[in-house]
Amino acid sequence: MNKTAIIIGREFNERVRKKSFILTTLLTPLLMIALMVAPVLIMEYSEGKEKRIVVVDESGIIAPALQNDGEMIFEPMPVTVEAARSAFDTHFAILHIGKEIMTNPSDARLYTNEASSINIETHIANQIESIIESEKLKAYNIENLPQILSSIETDVTLQSFKNQVSESDEEAVSSSSAVATVLAYALSFMLYMFLLIYGAMVMQSVIEEKNNRVLEVMVSSVRPFDMMMGKILGVASVAVLQIVIWIVLVAVVGYVVVTTMLPDELAAAVAMIKQGAAIETMQESTDIGLLQAIITLTDIGYLARIFASLLLFVMGGFLMYAAMFAAVGSAVDSPQDAQQLQTPIMLPIILSLFIMMSVINDPTSSLAYWFSFIPLTSPIVMMARIPYEVPLWEIAVSLIILYATFAATVWGAAKIYRVGILMHGKKPSLKELWRWTRYKY
Amino acid sequence: MNLLTIENVSKSFAKHTALDDVSLTIPQGSIYGLLGPNGAGKTTLLRIINRITAPDKGRVLFDGHDITPEDVYSIGYLPEERGLYKKMKVGEQAIFFARLKGMSKSEATSKLREWFDKFGINEWWNKEVGELSKGMAQKMQFIVTVMHNPKLLIFDEPFSGFDPINANLLKSEILELRDKGATIIFSTHNMSSVEEICDHITLINKSRNILSGNVEEIRHKHGSNIFEAVYRGNEAALLAALDKRCEILESKPSPTGINRIKLHIASDSEVRGVIATANECVELRSFSEIIPSMNDIFIRAVNGNL
Structure with a gap:
């Protein structure tokens, strides 16, 4: 059996069997919900003392x-x-x-x-x-001033549609910008967390293996490249498992909420619109914004597209960054020494978070456009754009660039890793890391 | 038949030369000591044999052919710095390492059961390695190194950290493995263990092979013609009789009447004469050459006085 597969299996089992993995996987969604709901509740119930x-x-x-x-x-x-x-x-x-x-x-x-x-x-x-x-x-x-005032009061709900002429029917797809914004935030933030947390996890565990000298034992039977790939892919599969669990949880909870807790007339309205009725025909009392949000959220095709791209960008982004984190981990003896070397890796991740904010303000800005192709920032920035519907070719090009960069970083990282895991004592500088990539072994 | 041949291997890193034109041959079925002071290049040589690093020049022949990636399955390496996953269970971990050495899961499991029975440590199977004492972890590491029945075993300081009882157990295991046909490379600073179990040695100093050969031959070859005599009789008479024939290094009369004397005899041809002379004036109990210990040879070789 392939050695990389054996290592992937070990990394995966070791992490997935931990109680902490099960707990974080189940509790994080609850925590997120709590974080969203808490401010509202606090606003509702926090009556300060009377002034x-x-x-x-x-x-x-x-x-x-x-x-x-x-x-x-x-x-x-x-x-x-x-x-x-x-x-x-x-x-x-x-x-x-x-x-x-x-x-x-x-x-x-x-x-x-x-x-x-x-x-x-x-x-x-x-x-x-x-x-x-x-x-x-x-x-x-x-x-009659009061009557006049009350009769001119209006509340406009803008219905937004994606302007696309589909072949089968001429109906425009109703899209909810509110839902897209929430998704863009949630997804790109999730990607940011995954890159940082799981990337650091790879680095930590390389440092640990190097410190307790397991690497010296392994290196006599496995090529350093296979060792590094095994670790990265093992951790990646844990990340993917976690995401899949979350998606399933969200889908199940969402399904239950939509089918049981939705008020009857709203459910009926959603059903009618899905069968082709125009939104304008709905009763005046229905909240059109909410209706649109529900329609977007129950659009399986839309959600599937988003989650598929989420998985692809998480994988690509993670593999690329994890290779770099592994290289840094291999070069140092302790997490303290890693600080300085990992800064250049963290910077683009943090930068992408700031760009993500601007994407949400204007998904079509040229800043958003270009940074969603630059591989170091593309996972987070593109993930923030996708809920606003991005042409397929743009996603494909971005993914190709990302995976090509991943291959390049793995190649470079493996060269550093190979030298680093057998070096103990001094902390290398970035310049030395560069020299390592040109060592002949 | 040589299992391993190192031919003119050189390896240098950025600023220093780790190995400079080193050659040695390791006979099949021998226990081969690889000696040398710290930083001499032993670990680099072991890493080259393990294919962890590649030599800049020279070749490594394993079992008659240039060493290939598949040959690592026939090598067991116990590095000086022991390393195991602390959070992983003992049994599971040993199987993991065995699979990396090419064993199947079931094969590894049954082999491991055998070793655990042999060492009487079956109850460790489901313990985490972190719970084991240092000596216990060393034992486990030893099992991990040998369980895939490698043709070539490389032990880097195998006895460090063992108490005398377990060191003995380990020693007899190593000899047993040799008797079953394994070839063993032994890297150590512990010269008494070299004398006890090694057949051949190579001494590496400052990246070069400065001394190679059979342990007994080396010790005899580097004897410096010093002899010790134990006798009963008159010390002054003996000293007077021997004065012209050889150099007296040390004479120790003893109240028990059994005296010792150390002599340096310039050439082998005079040994008989010296014995005859001594025999005439005192009652000789023994007369033997003092063979230098590996420790002396090591120190002298490293200091350049061999």
């Missing part, structure tokens, strides 16, 4: 119209500012509205006794603004 604000209104217009909300309680007081500031120092703040507020909008001051926040200040400023605006409107003496 009493004394209002000294010299104009007489603002104070009566100020609305108390859960947290903020406005207490108009017929006193002077100076008196209020000395008398009410246990209140949260004193709001002073000047006489000229209608003509000079900055004639308002807030004296706080406790730490204030932008939120509170914007909230107060907004209230004052809308009071002044409606006062000004009143000055035009329009009849």
